[in-house]
Structure formats: C-alpha cells, structure tokens
Amino acid sequence: MSNYSIKDLEQLSGIKAHTLRIWEQRYNLLNPKRTETNIRYYDDGDLKLILNVAFLNENGFKISKIVAMSREEIRTVVLDMAEASMAQHDMIHGLTFCMIDMDEEGFERFLSTSIQKLGFEQTMFDVIYPFMAKIGILWQTGAITPAQEHFISNLVRQKLIVAIDCVNWSHGGKKFLLFLPEGELHEISLLFSSYLIKVNGHRVIYLGQSTPFGDLLSVYRLHQPDYLLTVLTSQPANDEAQAYLDSLSKQFPEAQILTSGYQVIDKGLTIPSNVRLMKDFGDFKEILGEISPVMQEK
Structure with missing residues (x-):
C-alpha cells in the first residue's frame, strides 16, 4: 500500500489541495492518517475516492450529492459513465483508476471500448499517449509506484505488439x-x-x-x-x-x-x-x- 501527501492527491486528481482540505473539514470526505512523527498522509483507498469524486464533480455532480453516496455507489457510477463516454479526459480517468487499482480486466474493458469507438490509431493518439505522458510525470514525482507504472506499460505494450502483428x-x-x-x-x-x-x-x-x-x-x-x-x-x-x-x-x-x-x-x-x-x-x-x-x- 502506498502513502500519498495532499499534494500527490492534487496532482493525480486535479483538485486543488485547498479545496480538498475544505471538503475534508466540511464533509468529512477524507480521514488522513498520521506517521509516528505526526505527518499527515493518505492511502490507496483515499486516492481512489478522490479520483472518483473529481470525475463526478467534473461531470456535473455537486459535492453535497457525491458525499451522500457510498464508496461502492460512487465507483459504480464512475465506471459506467467513463466507459460510456467519448471524452478524452473521462477515458484517461478510467485508465488512471485501473492503474491505481491494478485492475487488468477494467483496463482491457476501457481500452477495448475506446478502440471500438475511435479505432486503434486514434485511441493511441487521443487516449493512451496522453495517459502515458501523465503517468510518466507521476512516476518521476513519486506520486505512483514503479510497480503501477510497469503494470500499465506492459499492458499497453502487449496491445501494441498484437496490433503490429496484424498489419500486413x-x-x-x-x-x-x-x-x-x-x-x-x-x-x-x-x-x-x-x-x-x-x-x-x-x-x-x-x-x-x-x-x-x-x-x-x-x-x-x-x-x-x-x-x-x-x-x-x-x-x-x-x-x-x-x-x-x-x-x-x-x-x-x-x-x-x-x-x-x-x-x-x-x-x-x-x-x-x-x-x-x-x-x-x-x-x-x-x-x-x-x-x-x-x-x-x-
């Protein structure tokens, strides 16, 4: 399990640290842990929640409505919406969630949906390549682990090899x-x-x-x-x-x-x-x- 600072959550979700602190205080959205030296940190569960809250908020859900939902309800709504969406940032969000969760089945589902809608080449241009650029930065700054980066990179690599083999x-x-x-x-x-x-x-x-x-x-x-x-x-x-x-x-x-x-x-x-x-x-x-x-x- 990884530990994240509030700045890591900001980088990964796009929600300002100031806003996260307000939501934490007003809605009890997050419950940060503390190290032995009293430094606040967040775990994988907190990160997944914030990623999903960010997605719903970007898609018109008010924070007051989101906090009334259970974590499982939030996850289900997000996955259904991201899979049905044609928007680039929604697809990238879905892939980011799968990376954090190391969810190979979810990754395959998102990628297959995008390829069906956009075609392989356009999926690479509009979804995978921006996504890989994002996780490259996150890996360099320590916001994600090398294992998470390798997990996704190897799945993308497999897709590319199959696509290359299919070209005559x-x-x-x-x-x-x-x-x-x-x-x-x-x-x-x-x-x-x-x-x-x-x-x-x-x-x-x-x-x-x-x-x-x-x-x-x-x-x-x-x-x-x-x-x-x-x-x-x-x-x-x-x-x-x-x-x-x-x-x-x-x-x-x-x-x-x-x-x-x-x-x-x-x-x-x-x-x-x-x-x-x-x-x-x-x-x-x-x-x-x-x-x-x-x-x-x-």
Whole structure:
C-alpha cells in the first residue's frame, strides 16, 4: 500500500489541495492518517475516492450529492459513465483508476471500448499517449509506484505488439531501423512508431530496448536502412545527449535520423543536418506523409 501527501492527491486528481482540505473539514470526505512523527498522509483507498469524486464533480455532480453516496455507489457510477463516454479526459480517468487499482480486466474493458469507438490509431493518439505522458510525470514525482507504472506499460505494450502483428507489409516502401540507446527501456513510443510505419506501407527492422552501439552499426551495414528512429526518454543522460546525436550523425551519414524524447526536445541542442527532431507523433505522421507518395522506390 502506498502513502500519498495532499499534494500527490492534487496532482493525480486535479483538485486543488485547498479545496480538498475544505471538503475534508466540511464533509468529512477524507480521514488522513498520521506517521509516528505526526505527518499527515493518505492511502490507496483515499486516492481512489478522490479520483472518483473529481470525475463526478467534473461531470456535473455537486459535492453535497457525491458525499451522500457510498464508496461502492460512487465507483459504480464512475465506471459506467467513463466507459460510456467519448471524452478524452473521462477515458484517461478510467485508465488512471485501473492503474491505481491494478485492475487488468477494467483496463482491457476501457481500452477495448475506446478502440471500438475511435479505432486503434486514434485511441493511441487521443487516449493512451496522453495517459502515458501523465503517468510518466507521476512516476518521476513519486506520486505512483514503479510497480503501477510497469503494470500499465506492459499492458499497453502487449496491445501494441498484437496490433503490429496484424498489419500486413506489402514488401515496398522505405526501410526504418528502430532502436533505443543503451540503458533506455521506455519502449512504448518506439512500438507505436513501428505500428505507424507499417500501416503506412514501409518496412521495420526493430532492435528495441537498450541497443549497444556496436550492434547498431552491424545491423545498419547489413540492411542499409533509409531511416534510423530512436527515442531518448531517460538515456543518454542530459550532458551526453549532444554527443550521442553527433555520433549517430557521423556514423550514419547516408541515413535520415529521426529522434524524439525528453532528453532532446527543447534542450537547446545543436541538431546535425541529417538529424530531425520530432516533438510528438503528429510530427512523425507528417514525415510519413511526406515520404509515402514515393514509398515504392526502394
């Protein structure tokens, strides 16, 4: 069981700490515990309750009506409303609740509903990717545990692998070599890039997580890809990102290198001529749109 400060509840729910304190005093909404040193904290049950209260409040329920409901009634109403909703923030709320509860069945239900309504690609753009960005921040600030982050990441990873396997490659288009630097394990963006590349009729050579530079060189010499694509989320470290991009540019001068991620976006780096930064998947779709009309050349 995790412990949360009132600031953690604010970050996760979007409700200001001041408002939470008022609701706590006026409606006895929460009953914080105290450590041996008398520091207030909240548990998983408190977090789930506040997430659901925030959802209902955003959807027009007055706090006086919400506090009159039992916790089970609140949970049932929230899950039914979130599953039926097309709103992005409602879907993200439902997935956040499933993450906190480590509810695989609920996660599958929410995701399947979204895919049925929006399609797989749009679900990734409008729901999963914003959700993953949110939990990445929450994980870094300690508001959620590594176990919760890994739980959801692995479920999303499984969905992506299945979706990629269902795409038929037409034996045309450009060659893309996809990899992550050594020590980099955040694979979701790379997998979604692989899906988009295949959907657009191109070929993917997928090396995945933590690729040694020597292995990258060997595969490049063997396949001579048109594009290299990598995502630098946590590796290489801030002071090493420039050198890494420079090395990629020098070692693969004939390839167009596409890169994104926290370590390179808005960092004031000097971008080599054959390296192209992508701030988000919208940028990547534009690149694919640029090359798709001539994708049968190679």
